[in-house]
Amino acid sequence: MKKIVFVSGTRADFSKIKSLMMKVENSNEFELFIFVTGMHMSKKFGSTYMEIEKCGFKNIYKYINHDKYYQMDKALSSTIDGFSKFIHEIEPDLIVVHGDRVEPLAAAIVGSLNNILVAHIEGGELSGTIDESLRHAISKLAHIHLVNDEIAKKRLIQMGEDEKSIFIIGSPDLELLNNTISLDEAKKYYDIKFKNYAIAIFHPITTEINSLYKQSEEFVNALIKSEKNYIVIYPNNDLGFELILQNYERLKNNERFKIFPSLRFEYFISLLKNANFIIGNSSCIIKEALYLNINGILVGSRQDGRTDINKTIRVNAEEKDILEAILNTSKCT
Template structure:
């Protein structure tokens, strides 16, 4: 059984690393499974791509489609045209797409057009916010996938509500957490740790990149002002997305306690998160990592596709109101943040469950599954 695995953007890399490792292990044990890794090139600079391959031990891709740049439509088209040629020359038994980036949707469509089955890892998650490109990617990908590997019971129910048969849904857990637990012993302090005089649990970490938070100068200024005033003079370490940095410069926004730094590698960023007093973010994936590491997390969004990080984990959904952030910081500094727990099957064994399911699916129809 040959599977083609798609990776295109930074969030994908943490999700594919354990799947590749599990396939390699199964192959070494004599199981009939091998893989071909296709990097679409959606994220093409070293900080967003190359560093992650190196740090997570991901093998060099079999091919890089180099389809980065341009608008979302241009990028989608470039990926589809180039991936179609890849599938024609190297036809697999199955294509695995992960997450919800442009590459996920584009490659799923291309595979189905050529009658190659598609398995979606991290299927079924929904925010309900159609203004997010990721939500469109999720919905399109799930509407045409053959097999669905899910991270939560909520995702299972979303798929069932959409008419997906239970026999095609596999509740396996979260491959992001496989990577987190494996790499946790390797986390390392970033170079600026000593330079900024950082101490464990005496700083905050922030990531912001969504238009609702960073494109409006007044909104961005309000959020940063709350952090300047409400963190009891603790530093806020802010790996700045290039788009956010450009906006801050354009808007003439400067900060004191909020310390802007360059984007970080996986090991350095998660070292910061693990030892932070709290995290402020508008990302989805980070809320999963804070949940497993037991770190208080404040999400500056009105909806989330990962509700289990709020109902079970350490995350709170604040919306985009700066006053809600101020109140959440007061709760944090009062020592009253909720403790949280870890969702079912977020145990570091998700990839092995995925590979076992793939092997069972690939068995001849007359062979009974054990």
């Protein structure tokens, strides 16, 4: 029986690979192993490794790759060390990684240097930040490419990848979007009283660290002044996340805001389906939200270069522009 290892470091990548992991787990031809690390292991960000455990997967290996202060270079080094020990123990036939973070990069480095096949999901995309460099580095280390669309495929070919190794599969989490719980159940689970609301997610832009506090301050100012109700989800743990959380402190005693370190994916999708709009700089705005026909407001440069359509409004990370977009979007909902 062939052994396949999936690597998951964040709530976001788990949602992308969960359906594939379930198919492998239920197969008679493969044995599934899951290497869980990164944000999953952080109490501050909701200890989301527990969501993976609740799925009932048999072979879950948990690894803490950083201490209280997350530094990307040290996390990369630590993950390489931990993952190397792991794969030498189980000797997998295939390593599956997703996206553009240091955890999949570490796994791709270990796999390629140990002559183990590496499959990369969602390579060939642009984002205009350090994430883009990491994504392309992972693609160059991978042997199999599972991409979203023809544009990503062409970009990988331009990077020198063999066309025969590239397969268009779409976004693998989309099939989970129809398997969600009811809105009432989601609201009850998270004690959300709002009838009407929007969702806000703002991640760090590591290449803009010097202006990040100001950007997140402008973002929070606009949310408050809009006088709308918001479900706010913590940023990822990239460099600068503390600056965003400092500004979120202003929201904690405001009855119009419910703030969460993380939401279970099925519950999040139920809330997203019924939101008036979603705002911030998460890729969810140009993927899941577009698929569900939910209005999105992209703030700042984090998703520059990625495909979207007219349903998405792009604005600078400035209070006036953000507030204007919120008010205009609200008129259409």
